[in-house]
Amino acid sequence: DAGVIQSPRHEVTEMGQEVTLRCKPISGHNSLFWYRQTMMRGLELLIYFNNNVPIDDSGMPEDRFSAKMPNASFSTLKIQPSEPRDSAVYFCASNLFSAIGTEAFFGQGTRLTVV
Amino acid sequence: GENVEQHPSTLSVQEGDSAVIKCTYSDSASNYFPWYKQELGKRPQLIIDIRSNVGEKKDQRIAVTLNKTAKHFSLHITETQPEDSAVYFCAATSSGYSTLTFGKGTMLLVSP
Numbered sequence: 001d002a003g004v005i006q007s008p009r010h011e012v013t014e015m016g017q018e019v020t021l022r023c024k025p026i027s028g029h030n031s032l033f034w035y036r037q038t039m040m041r042g043l044e045l046l047i048y049f050n051n052n053v054p055i056d057d058s059g060m061p062e063d064r065f066s067a068k069m070p071n072a073s074f075s076t077l078k079i080q081p082s083e084p085r086d087s088a089v090y091f092c093a094s095n096l097f098s099a100i101g102t103e104a105f106f107g108q109g110t111r112l113t114v115v
Numbered sequence: 116g117e118n119v120e121q122h123p124s125t126l127s128v129q130e131g132d133s134a135v136i137k138c139t140y141s142d143s144a145s146n147y148f149p150w151y152k153q154e155l156g157k158r159p160q161l162i163i164d165i166r167s168n169v170g171e172k173k174d175q176r177i178a179v180t181l182n183k184t185a186k187h188f189s190l191h192i193t194e195t196q197p198e199d200s201a202v203y204f205c206a207a208t209s210s211g212y213s214t215l216t217f218g219k220g221t222m223l224l225v226s227p
Binding site for chain 1: 158218
């Protein structure tokens with residue numbers, strides 16, 4: 001397996017524009033996470049899907065952020081409209097759900113810069 | 116929800132010394148505690164993990180200890196090498212859930 005695949009790797013956009021980040025989880029994994037990483041706040045969980053259903057979106061900053069998982073092999077994180085404070089590295093991760101906990105595998109991340 | 120505190124935020128050691136990073140968690144139902152290493156510009160990657168039914172686990176130069184009573188777990192790196200320089204994150208997850216709550220990270224710098 002190629003691991004978790006994210007696209008694009010880098011995105012530079014102007015304030016007010018819509019941004020869409022994409023993620024392909026590892027085949028067979030049934031849990032998917034979106035994290036945002038900044039120097040100040042570290043790794044923050046934005047949203048968690050299990051079997052394509054959003055389970056916990058309490059970390060989504062505000063209504064400008066939305067996430068979807070239309071099937072087991074694809075998820076998107078959308079920001080509309082984007083603002084400079086959204087600049088960060090966004091990671092997607094996936095794992096196989098287990099009550100005893102399992103390793104989460106991260107994608108390469110998307111570095112978003114909003115100017 | 117779970118809250119994970121991690122200390123120190125930065126740690127500088129000489130090559131060959133030991134390094135210890137400590138974390139505390141708030142949810143007594145947490146049962147899985149992984150440690151991730153993130154090199155500059157790269158993704159976090161698992162280096163070791165421990166489950167709540169074990170008090171200690173070792174893998175070559177790295178070891179993790181868990182004290183469930185105190186809700187405290189630690190990463191120990193012995194004989195540090197310059198390639199150990201990275202940011203290390205602890206995390207915790209609760210039974211019945213899959214989400215990982217991360218600490219803020221520790222930047223480890225190993226000087227030759």
